[in-house]
Amino acid sequence: MEPKEQINTMIKLETGIPGFDFISHGGLPMGRTTLVAGTSGSAKTVFATQYLAEGIIQFDDSVVFVTFEESPKDIRRNMIGFGWDIQKWEDEGKWTFVDVSPEPGMEVLESGSYDLGALLARIEHAINKVNAKRLSMDSIGAIFSQITDSSIVRSELFRIVYALKELGVTAILTAERTQEYGDIARYGVEEFVTDNVIVVRNVLEQEKRRRTIEILKFRGTMHQKGEYPFTIIPGEGIIIIPLSAIELKQKSSTLRISSGNAEMDKMCGGGFFRDSIILISGATGNGKTLMVTEFINGGAKNKERCLLFAFEEGREQLLRNASGWGVDYEKLEEENRLKIVAVYPEVAGLEDHLITMKKEIDKFKPTRVAIDSLSALERISSIRGFREFVIGLTSFIKHKEVVGLFTATTPTLLGGTSVTEAHISTITDSIILLRYVEMFGEMHRGITVLKMRGSMHDKDIREYTIDGTGMHIGKPFRNISGILSGNPMISTASEVDRIKDLF
C-alpha cells in the first residue's frame, strides 16, 4: 500500500503565467510532467518558454529548455519580442538549453539496438548544472523524425518523465495535435504522460481566431474546467482570461453618486449606487452620448476621476459634442479628472481590448468608467466571445468598486433589443431605456428606469428633451401605451380616467 501522505499532498508550483494559476487552482502539479497539446500555431512554444521565463523573473528559479524542433538560436530570437532575454539568462547561469533540434545534412544510420540514454544523461546533467526547478520540452513530435523507431521513443520518454519526477523537477512537455477537437496528441504521446494534460486551441470561429486553453486533467487535484480564452501580447506573452471562474464576492455599496443630471437622479431614487453597472439602451441619436457626457461632468464636478472608452467616435468628435453641451473635456483632461481612450473596435481582438481596458483602469484608477458604446464591440466577435468579454469586464469593474456606465444601441428606431442587452441585462444593476415615441406625426423622446437593483425608482415613462444645456426630463406620458414594444397606442383622456376609476 502507498503511504497515506502521498495521497493528499499534491502541491502545486505557481507558474506565474497570468491567469493560469487561477484556472489551475495554484499552478502545475509539482514534481510532475504536464503534457501541453495543441495544433500548429496554438502557442505551445510560447507557453513552454513563458513557464520558464516567469520562473526566472518572478521566482528566481533556474530552468532547462529541451528543444526538439527549433534551434536555441531561433528560440532566443523569437522570444526577445516578449521581453525574455534568454541569452542574458544563459550568461547568468539561470537558463540552460539542451539542444536536440535536427541538424540539417547529418546522415544517421541505424545498426542494431539502442536507447536514448544520451539524451537522458544530457537532461540530467543540465538540471544538475543549474539546480533547475523547471523544465520544458518542446516539441516532442520532432524527435520522431530523428529516431525512426517510435516504440523506442515512447518507452524512453516514459523513462525521462520518471527521471524528472525523481529529480523533483516540474516539467512541461509539448506535443502536436492534428485537429482542434480529436485525439489528444500525435504518436500516442499522452499514453506515457497521462496524469496531467492541458490543451491549447486556436479555433477559427465566424472568421475570427480565438485562442483558448483547457486543463483536461490534473490527476488527484482540483482545477477549473472548460476552455478559457487567452491572448498573446507583445512584450508580455500569454494572458489567460479566467472568465467563468470569477466569483461574485464583490461588496455592495449603499452610497449614491450623481448621474450628473438632477432629474435623472430623482428617477433613480437618489442617484446611481457607487459600485453598480448601468446600461443605457436606445436607438441612434437618442441621447446616449449626452447621458455619458453628463455622467462624466457630474463626476468631475464632484472631484472624481472618470475614464471614457469611446468605440464609436473619434477624440475630436467627442470634444466637439461635449462642448456643444457646455462640457470642456480638454480642460477636464488637463485637470486630470478625465481620460479619453478612443479606439476603433477593429484595431484588436476582444480579448486584447479587455486587457487594455483593464490596464487603463488600473493605471488611471477612476471612480467612474463609461463605455460608449458597448454594442460597437459586438461586431468584432462571436456572440460567445462577446458574452465572455462583457462578463469579464463587468466583474473587473465591480471588483474595483467603480461605477460603470455602458451604452447599447438598439438595432431599430422604435423599441427592440440588441445583442448587448440580451447578454448584459442580467449582470447590470440598472437599465435605463431611451425610446422614440411617435405621437400625432411628431417624434418625442421617452426615458424610463427599467430596473434599479436595491432601490425604489420611478416607474413612469417620462418625456425628455435635449437642448444646448443638456437633457431635460419632464412629465410622464399619460395617455399612451405600448412605447417599450415600439407600437405606441394613444388612448383618449376619457379612457385614462375610466381605467383610473376601475382601481
Add this chain to the structure above:
Amino acid sequence: MGKHTLKLYVTGQTPRSQRAIANIREICEKETDGEYELIVIDVLENPQLAEDEKIIATPTLVKFLPPPLRRIIGDLSNQEKVLLGLDLFPNKKNR
C-alpha cells in the same frame, strides 16, 4: 584511404555498450588493417561531451574522418550497415 577517426558514445558498462565496443573493434581490426583511432566516451561520466556533439541515442558511433561526418546509432550488430556508414569495403583477403 586515410586513417579512420571514430568516437563511440555509450552509457555506462551495460551489456549493450560492451557489445557495441566489441563490434566496432572487430570491424575496424578486420577492415582497416588496424589503421584507426577509436575513442570511447561514457556519457554518464562526460555528459557535456554528449551535449557538445548533440548525441541523443546510445550507443552512437560518430565518424569524424574521413569525411563526410556520419553517425551510426545502435549496438553495431548489423555489420553491413556499419561498413556502409564508415565507407569501408570488405577486405578481399578475408574472403
